Amino acid sequence: MSADPALAEPAWLRRLLIALVVVAMGLLVALPLAVVIVESLAQGWQAYVAAIAEAETLAAIRLTLLVAAITVPLNAVFGIAAAWALTRYEFRGKRLLLALIDLPFAISPVVAGLVFVLLFGAQGWFGPWLAERDLQVIFALPGIVLATVFITFPFVARELIPLMAAQGRDEEEAAASLGAGGWTLFWRVTVPNIRWALLYGVLLCNARAMGEFGAVSVVSGHIRGLTNTLPLQVEILHNEFSFAAAFAVASLLTVLALLTLVLKAWLEARHGDALARSGRH
Amino acid sequence: MTRRWRNGIAIFAVAWALAACSGGPAPQVLLNASYDPTREFYREFDAAFAAHWRAQSGQEVLVQSSHGGSGKQARAVIDGLRADVVTLALSGDIDAIAANARSLPPDWQSRLPNNSSPYTSTIVFLVRKGNPKGIQDWGDLAKPGVGVVTPNPKTSGGARWNYLAAWAWGERQFAGDRAQILDYVGKLYRNAPILDTGARGSTTTFAQRRIGDVLVAWENEAFLVRNGPGGDAFELVTPSISVRAEPPVALVDRNVDAKGTRAVAQAYLEYLYSPVGQKLAAKHYYRPSKPELADPADLARFGQAELVDIAHFGGWAKAQAEHFAEGGLFDQIFQPAP
Numbered sequence: 001m002s003a004d005p006a007l008a009e010p011a012w013l014r015r016l017l018i019a020l021v022v023v024a025m026g027l028l029v030a031l032p033l034a035v036v037i038v039e040s041l042a043q044g045w046q047a048y049v050a051a052i053a054e055a056e057t058l059a060a061i062r063l064t065l066l067v068a069a070i071t072v073p074l075n076a077v078f079g080i081a082a083a084w085a086l087t088r089y090e091f092r093g094k095r096l097l098l099a100l101i102d103l104p105f106a107i108s109p110v111v112a113g114l115v116f117v118l119l120f121g122a123q124g125w126f127g128p129w130l131a132e133r134d135l136q137v138i139f140a141l142p143g144i145v146l147a148t149v150f151i152t153f154p155f156v157a158r159e160l161i162p163l164m165a166a167q168g169r170d171e172e173e174a175a176a177s178l179g180a181g182g183w184t185l186f187w188r189v190t191v192p193n194i195r196w197a198l199l200y201g202v203l204l205c206n207a208r209a210m211g212e213f214g215a216v217s218v219v220s221g222h223i224r225g226l227t228n229t230l231p232l233q234v235e236i237l238h239n240e241f242s243f244a245a246a247f248a249v250a251s252l253l254t255v256l257a258l259l260t261l262v263l264k265a266w267l268e269a270r271h272g273d274a275l276a277r278s279g280r281h
Numbered sequence: 282m283t284r285r286w287r288n289g290i291a292i293f294a295v296a297w298a299l300a301a302c303s304g305g306p307a308p309q310v311l312l313n314a315s316y317d318p319t320r321e322f323y324r325e326f327d328a329a330f331a332a333h334w335r336a337q338s339g340q341e342v343l344v345q346s347s348h349g350g351s352g353k354q355a356r357a358v359i360d361g362l363r364a365d366v367v368t369l370a371l372s373g374d375i376d377a378i379a380a381n382a383r384s385l386p387p388d389w390q391s392r393l394p395n396n397s398s399p400y401t402s403t404i405v406f407l408v409r410k411g412n413p414k415g416i417q418d419w420g421d422l423a424k425p426g427v428g429v430v431t432p433n434p435k436t437s438g439g440a441r442w443n444y445l446a447a448w449a450w451g452e453r454q455f456a457g458d459r460a461q462i463l464d465y466v467g468k469l470y471r472n473a474p475i476l477d478t479g480a481r482g483s484t485t486t487f488a489q490r491r492i493g494d495v496l497v498a499w500e501n502e503a504f505l506v507r508n509g510p511g512g513d514a515f516e517l518v519t520p521s522i523s524v525r526a527e528p529p530v531a532l533v534d535r536n537v538d539a540k541g542t543r544a545v546a547q548a549y550l551e552y553l554y555s556p557v558g559q560k561l562a563a564k565h566y567y568r569p570s571k572p573e574l575a576d577p578a579d580l581a582r583f584g585q586a587e588l589v590d591i592a593h594f595g596g597w598a599k600a601q602a603e604h605f606a607e608g609g610l611f612d613q614i615f616q617p618a619p
């Protein structure tokens with residue numbers, strides 16, 4: 001019950017709002033989730049296991065993990081560096097840089113993919129240079145990683161910037177005045193202060209890196225067992241009438257999303273204070 | 282705490298480096314860029330070819346494949362997808378690779394027999410079990426109350442063949458009277474509730490979402506649905522007249538020369554014309570270009586229809602300009618329902 005009666009809505013309105021939210025969540029979130037699970041098991045457990053154990057699906061799982069394993073550490077480092085630069089230093093063009101960090105959120109993933117094709121494709125800016133050196137970027141692992149790094153770039157930086165801005169430089173300056181060197185300062189003061197927000201950003205970055213479809217679809221080339229990530233494999237299976245298999249692979253991605261959600265909830269329950277300071281939940 | 286973090290990162294980096302570097306000596310690798318519905322056929326053919334090549338040359342060969350819309354695949358090869366061979370739906374798509382990337386000569390289509398088409402296909406109808414609307418031929422598709430499912434000719438190669446097949450029936454039916462043909466094709470498309478962007482999309486609309494009374498589809502696609510799970514809910518109807526679509530295959534010269542795979546790629550394409558290739562094509566519901574090499578039982582499944590090819594319409598360039606270009610005949614007859 002609200003303590004201030006002036007702010008208390010009538011009971012019927014409260015119930016109506018709650019009912020609306022529950023129905024909307026049920027229709028928009030719970031129902032699709034149930035469909036994925038039910039459809040993936042439509043032909044039984046054996047078909048489910050067989051669909052996952054298929055060579056091309058296993059290759060897609062390996063590729064997805066590899067892409068995430070390269071992308072996430074890169075973006076964690078980039079994110080820390082960007083947040084450090086933007087909260088610790090004053091320089092011209094800082095606001096522009098802040099805006100640019102959000103660009104991958106604003107731009108359509110398909111456009112992001114096309115940009116890399118136009119840069120590194122055979123007819124693109126660097127195409128002839130790459131061809132002379134027999135380097136393959138587009139339709140191979142480097143292109144997929146590039147597109148994923150681009151798309152997931154803001155996640156870590158966006159978590160850290162508000163937190164580091166709020167924390168200010170006091171603790172670091174104190175440590176420095178006590179004679180701490182650069183690395184000591186970073187590992188002993190900065191990292192402990194930002195670690196939960198960093199982990200949170202890494203989680204979101206990882207979820208998107210594994211789930212990204214649009215940009216990766218453009219640069220993948222769809223070579224079976226080689227350049228198909230899990231989301232692309234779902235589309236291919238669906239297009240080939242292997243609906244149960246498509247949903248089985250989709251359920252893997254769903255399980256991944258649920259795991260992220262559980263971790264996120266755990267983080268918020270346990271370290272809510274540290275995260276609250278980063279300005280978003 | 283900090284040491285644990287650093288150790289964790291170090292272990293992670295080592296594990297990743299190991300994962301990235303694994304893998305032994307590689308066999309000869311071929312990449313086949315193909316269009317959507319060929320997956321099942323090429324999966325079996327690739328295995329047969331690998332065995333054949335091993336027996337003939339002692340070399341191991343691994344055939345990788347990439348599938349997508351025919352036009353999209355052509356675009357990927359132009360942008361640098363290193364396909365050794367392309368096996369696409371329309372010759373126009375391979376012409377586009379020759380014109381834009383110059384990675385194969387303009388006369389590529391004369392390098393292999395039968396216009397470089399080892400197999401052909403045609404357009405048939407898939408109807409619901411018992412054929413409740415009594416659909417037997419193209420004329421039935423324009424009758425009031427019949428729901429027709431076909432993709433959009435603006436975006437789909439298969440859809441253009443659907444349109445041209447209907448046009449060919451109209452030509453014969455109305456003895457070439459243009460006004461009557463236009464009226465007929467217009468009625469047919471006004472019976473189409475949804476124009477999907479690709480052939481697979483239309484099949485899903487008809488078979489999974491259960492929309493419409495008749496699906497105008499590739500013959501191999503129709504067989505795939507009817508013989509797949511839940512396929513007894515459908516029946517296949519072959520119309521009196523249809524098209525002979527020739528999906529062509531070609532070697533991508535620049536890529537095979539860069540990779541040193543010309544010999545094996547050439548053998549791969551020629552093997553499509555061999556008894557094994559022709560048998561497998563027929564097994565997967567493509568009409569083999571040398572039917573005498575295929576299994577008669579497989580051939581018996583195909584319905585009899587009078588088939589006209591693209592030359593009947595003056596070639597792709599002319600058909601494209603006349604029917605499908607902006608402001609062409611299709612734009613004139615098809616006004617989406619308000």
